[in-house]
Amino acid sequence: MIDPRTDVSITSDGNLLFDKAVKDNVETVWHRHEAQQPQCGFCDMGLSCRICIMGPCRVDPFGQGPQTGVCGADADIIVxxxxxxxxxxxxxxxxxxxxxxxxxxxxxxxxxxxxxxxxxxxxxxxxxxxxxxxxxxxxxxxxxxxxxxxxxxxxxxxxxxxxxxxxxxxxxxxxxxxxxxxxxxxxxxxxxxxxxxxxxxxxxxxxxxxxxxxxxxxxxxxxxxxxxxxxxxxxGVPAPKPTMVNAGVLKKGQVNIVVHGHNPVVSEMVSKACISEEMLALAKAKGAAGINLVGVCCTGNELLMRRGIAMAGNHLMTELILSTGAVDMMIVDYQCIMPSIGKAAACYHTKMISTSDKARFPGMEHHEFHPDNAEEKAKTLVKAAIENFGNRKQVYIPVAPQEAVGGFSIETILGALGGTPAPLIDAIKAGKIRGAVGVVGCNNPKIKHDYGHVTLIKKLIENDILVVDTGCVSVASAKAGFKVPSAIEMAGPGLKEICGALGIPPVLHLGSCVDNVRILVLVSALADALGVDISDLPVAGSAPEWYSEKAVTIGVYCVASGITTHLGPMPPVTGSMNVVKLLTEGLNDVVGATFGVEPDPEKAAVFLIRVIEKKRKALGLDS
Ligand code: XCC
Ligand code: SF4
Structure with missing residues (x-):
C-alpha cells in the first residue's frame, strides 16, 4: 500500500505511526474515509429519511425534485x-x-x-x-x-x-x-x-x-x-495526579495492556489485577520488567482521573497505537471502538478482548465481565496478556512520553480554592480570568487529527480564558503540553498569574465524556455564588472535532443548560433553514444560549471570546 499522506495529524506520534501502519499494510480510518468520498450530500444536509419502508426518501435541496418524502414529511420535519x-x-x-x-x-x-x-x-x-x-x-x-x-x-x-x-x-x-x-x-x-x-x-x-x-x-x-x-x-473522587501521555507511554520491556471504551467497571478490575504481586511475579518470570497498563479514549480518561494511569491516545490514535507492535492485549468495553481494530491487530501479535454483553467486535475474543466475576476475569486476562508478551515481533515506539497533570474533580477544584468558588469568581470579576470554556469531544478524520483542539485551546488561554476539557480533547491538549504547571507560560498575563499562584495548569482535565456533568456542577456553583443563571456567566462550550451522537447530545444539554456552544463540524441540519435558525438564534429566547458552527478553530476562538466578553459586559463586570 502506498500512501502519499504524511500529515494526517499535528502530532508526531500520529504521523509516524500512520506511516508505520501504511508500511505494514494496515488499513486506517483515513483510508476508509477517503474511500467514502464523495459522501452523500442529502445525508450531509439531513435531508434523507429511512425511518420507514415506504421510503427511503430524499428531499431535493435545490427545490426542483421532491420536496417531501412518501409520507409527506418536508425538509423541516425530516431534518x-x-x-x-x-x-x-x-x-x-x-x-x-x-x-x-x-x-x-x-x-x-x-x-x-x-x-x-x-x-x-x-x-x-x-x-x-x-x-x-x-x-x-x-x-x-x-x-x-x-x-x-x-x-x-x-x-x-x-x-x-x-x-x-x-x-x-x-x-x-x-x-x-x-x-x-x-x-x-x-x-x-x-x-x-x-x-x-x-x-x-x-x-x-x-x-x-x-x-x-x-x-x-x-x-x-x-x-x-x-x-x-x-x-x-x-x-474514588478524582484528585490531581501526574501522568504521561502519547504513544510513548507504551514500554518496550514491559507487558503492555491497553484499555479502550468508556465504562470504568472493567478497567478498574484490570488495573487492580495489573498491580497484584502474583501477576507481577508472573510477568517477571516471562522476561518482562513489569506490567504497563495504559488507556485510550474515555476508559483511559476514567483511569487517568482516578489512578494517574497514562494515556496512549485519543479516538484517531486507537488503530495507530496497535501498529507499534508493542500492545500485548487490548481490552475494550463499549462506545467509540472502531469495528476495524480487530483487523488492524491481526497484523501484529496483539490479543483483542471484548468484555461487554452488549458490545461485540470482529476479530476479538469475547470474555464477558459481570459484577460477580469481574475480579477473576481480570486476572485471567492479565495472565493471557503476560503469556502473549513473548510473541512480540518488531516493536516501534517512535516518541518519548509527554508529562501532564489530570484528575480535577469539582470537589478538588473547590477544595484547592478553600472550599468555595469565591477566589475563582474574584479572579473573573477582576478580569484576570476573562471566563472559561469547556472544550470537549472527539476526533474526526474530516479534520487533521488534533488540529482543531490544540489551535483553539492555545488561542483561548492566550486570551486569559481558563480551559477545562474532557474526552478525546483532553489527550490532545495534554500531548500539546498544556497540562503541566509550566504551561502558564503559554497563557495570557492574568491567567498566568492566577494559575501560577494556585500551581495549576491553564487547562484542567475534568475527565471522560460523561464527566462533562462536572462542568454542569461547576457552572451551577458559580451561578449560585453570583446569584445569576448559568446563561449569565462568561462561559462557553466547544467541540472542535466532534463525530459521535453522544457529542450531539452533550452539545444540546450544554445549550439547554444555558452554555453557548461551538461545534467544529457542521451537524446534518443544513437542509432546513428553520432548524438552523432555531439552533443558532431562536434558542436564545428559550434557554439563553445557542449553537455556533465554525470549522476554523482560529475563527471559533474569536466567536467564543466574543460570547464571553458579551456576558461580562451584561454582568457589568468591566464597567
Ligand atoms: Fe468517543 Fe469518549 Fe468522542 Fe472520544 S470524545 S471519540 S465520544 S471517546 Ni467522548
Ligand atoms: Fe418513511 Fe416518510 Fe421517512 Fe419516507 S420520509 S422514509 S415515507 S417516514
Missing amino acids: ARNLCRMIAAGAASHSDHGRDLVEVLEAVSKGEAPGYKIRSEEKLRRVAREYGIQTEGKDVLTVAGELADAMMEDYGMRRKSVTLVNRAPEKRRKVWEKAGITPRGIDRETSEMMHRTHMGVDNDWVSLLTQGLRNALSDGWGGSMIATEVSDILF
Whole structure:
C-alpha cells in the first residue's frame, strides 16, 4: 500500500505511526474515509429519511425534485427527526453506561460484587441525601442499596423530574419549567423521542426539537450525571495526579495492556489485577520488567482521573497505537471502538478482548465481565496478556512520553480554592480570568487529527480564558503540553498569574465524556455564588472535532443548560433553514444560549471570546 499522506495529524506520534501502519499494510480510518468520498450530500444536509419502508426518501435541496418524502414529511420535519434521533442515541449511550454503574452499586450493596467496594463513603452519603435518603445511623451498604434503588427510579416513569436537576440553579429550573423541558425520567425521554420520530407522530419541527432538548437534559442531569457520581462513589473522587501521555507511554520491556471504551467497571478490575504481586511475579518470570497498563479514549480518561494511569491516545490514535507492535492485549468495553481494530491487530501479535454483553467486535475474543466475576476475569486476562508478551515481533515506539497533570474533580477544584468558588469568581470579576470554556469531544478524520483542539485551546488561554476539557480533547491538549504547571507560560498575563499562584495548569482535565456533568456542577456553583443563571456567566462550550451522537447530545444539554456552544463540524441540519435558525438564534429566547458552527478553530476562538466578553459586559463586570 502506498500512501502519499504524511500529515494526517499535528502530532508526531500520529504521523509516524500512520506511516508505520501504511508500511505494514494496515488499513486506517483515513483510508476508509477517503474511500467514502464523495459522501452523500442529502445525508450531509439531513435531508434523507429511512425511518420507514415506504421510503427511503430524499428531499431535493435545490427545490426542483421532491420536496417531501412518501409520507409527506418536508425538509423541516425530516431534518428535525434525524437530529432528534441522534440526540436519543447519544442519551441512550451515556444513560445505559450510567445504568451499568447503578447495577454494580446495587451488587456491591448485596455483597455480590467481589473486588468492588465503596471507595468514597462521603460522596455516597452526600449523593444519597440529595435523593432524600435518610443516611444517619445507616451502614454504608444499606445506603448504597437505597441509593441504587432511588437512581433506578430516575430511569423510569414515577417521577416528575429526574432527581439531580435539583443541582441546577433555581433560575435555570424555572427556564426549563417554562419551556416544558424538565426531564421526567431518563429512559422515558429517550423512549418518547423515538416514539415521536416514528412516522406519523410528531410532525412539528419545533415540538420535536423541544423534546430533543428535554431528552438531552435527561442525559446531562440524569444518566451521565449518575454515571459520574456512581463512578466516584465506587472508584474514588478524582484528585490531581501526574501522568504521561502519547504513544510513548507504551514500554518496550514491559507487558503492555491497553484499555479502550468508556465504562470504568472493567478497567478498574484490570488495573487492580495489573498491580497484584502474583501477576507481577508472573510477568517477571516471562522476561518482562513489569506490567504497563495504559488507556485510550474515555476508559483511559476514567483511569487517568482516578489512578494517574497514562494515556496512549485519543479516538484517531486507537488503530495507530496497535501498529507499534508493542500492545500485548487490548481490552475494550463499549462506545467509540472502531469495528476495524480487530483487523488492524491481526497484523501484529496483539490479543483483542471484548468484555461487554452488549458490545461485540470482529476479530476479538469475547470474555464477558459481570459484577460477580469481574475480579477473576481480570486476572485471567492479565495472565493471557503476560503469556502473549513473548510473541512480540518488531516493536516501534517512535516518541518519548509527554508529562501532564489530570484528575480535577469539582470537589478538588473547590477544595484547592478553600472550599468555595469565591477566589475563582474574584479572579473573573477582576478580569484576570476573562471566563472559561469547556472544550470537549472527539476526533474526526474530516479534520487533521488534533488540529482543531490544540489551535483553539492555545488561542483561548492566550486570551486569559481558563480551559477545562474532557474526552478525546483532553489527550490532545495534554500531548500539546498544556497540562503541566509550566504551561502558564503559554497563557495570557492574568491567567498566568492566577494559575501560577494556585500551581495549576491553564487547562484542567475534568475527565471522560460523561464527566462533562462536572462542568454542569461547576457552572451551577458559580451561578449560585453570583446569584445569576448559568446563561449569565462568561462561559462557553466547544467541540472542535466532534463525530459521535453522544457529542450531539452533550452539545444540546450544554445549550439547554444555558452554555453557548461551538461545534467544529457542521451537524446534518443544513437542509432546513428553520432548524438552523432555531439552533443558532431562536434558542436564545428559550434557554439563553445557542449553537455556533465554525470549522476554523482560529475563527471559533474569536466567536467564543466574543460570547464571553458579551456576558461580562451584561454582568457589568468591566464597567
Ligand atoms: Fe468517543 Fe469518549 Fe468522542 Fe472520544 S470524545 S471519540 S465520544 S471517546 Ni467522548
Ligand atoms: Fe419516507 Fe416518510 Fe418513511 Fe421517512 S417516514 S422514509 S420520509 S415515507
